Amino acid sequence: MIRNANRKPVIDAKECDISGWDMENCPVRDVLDRIAGKWSTLLLEALSRQPFRFGELRRLVPDISQRMLTQTLRDLQRDGYIDRKVFPTKPPSVEYRMTELGHSLFEPLSKVLQWAEANHPSVKAARVKYDESELA
C-alpha cells in the first residue's frame, strides 16, 4: 500500500524542473500555445508535404474560415515555421512553404499525431468505461 510514510518527500523543484516553470514565461507553454490552436497542426501537416497557396489550403481544409486560415498562417509564419512568398502576378498569388524550423518541429509533432490516430480507439474506449462507471 502506498501511504504517506514510505512516500518520497514532495518532489524537489530543482530536480523535477516543473515547479521552476512560472507560467508567465514558460518556454514550453510559449511554444505549445501557438501550435495548440484548432487549425495549426492541420496546416502544419499539409505544408509538411509540399508548399501550398492560400486557396489550395482553403480547399484542403474546407471547414476553416478564411479568417482563421489567414490568422493561423500568420501566427505560424511569425514563429518561423512557415515562409510566405508573394508572387506579383495579377491577380496576386501567395505561396506558403514550411521552413527548416517547421520541419524540425513537425518531426516530433507528427509522432504525436500518429499516436493520436493509432490510439483513438483506446481513448474512446476509456471514455465509455469512465462514463459508465460514473452514472453508477
Next chain:
Amino acid sequence: MIRNANRKPVIDAKECDISGWDMENCPVRDVLDRIAGKWSTLLLEALSRQPFRFGELRRLVPDISQRMLTQTLRDLQRDGYIDRKVFPTKPPSVEYRMTELGHSLFEPLSKVLQWAEANHPSVKAARVKYDESELA
C-alpha cells in the same frame, strides 16, 4: 519560379488524407483537444515521473487553481491516461498514477516538449524578426 503552370494539381484528398478529416469526428483532434489544455502537459509531465497526490500536484504547480486541477485530472483520467486511487483514510487521500496508455502517449509527447524547450530561442528570434519587418 513556382507558378501555376508547373504546379502539381491540388493535392488529392485521398492521398493527402487531410481533406478526409471532417472536423466533427477527426480522431487526431479528438485526442489532441484534451491534451492541448493549459495544464494537461504539465500534469502529464509530473505524473510521468511518479505518482502524486492531489495536494502534492497542487504544490508542484502553484499557479493552477484547484478547479482546473480537479477538472484536468478528471479529463486525463477519463481519456485513460491516469488512474485515480482513493485510500479510505481520514481524511481521505487520493493518488494519481499514470497508466500504460498515458506513458505511451507521453513518449512522443515528451519529444515535442523537449523540442519546444530547446528551440524556444529560435522561435523567439523569429518573432522579433517578424515583428520588426511588420512595422516597416
Next chain:
DNA sequence: CAGCATCCCGAGGGATACTG
C-alpha cells in the same frame, strides 16, 4: 485533504461583408 458549486471574464474562433 480533496474536492464541488457558482459567478464571471477575456480570448479563440465562427459568419458575413468589403477590397487591392
Next chain:
DNA sequence: CAGTATCCCTCGGGATGCTG
C-alpha cells in the same frame, strides 16, 4: 486571388466560498 474589417458568441479557465 488573397486577404482585411466587424460583429458576435461560446467556453476555457480564474476567483471565491462551501463540504464530507
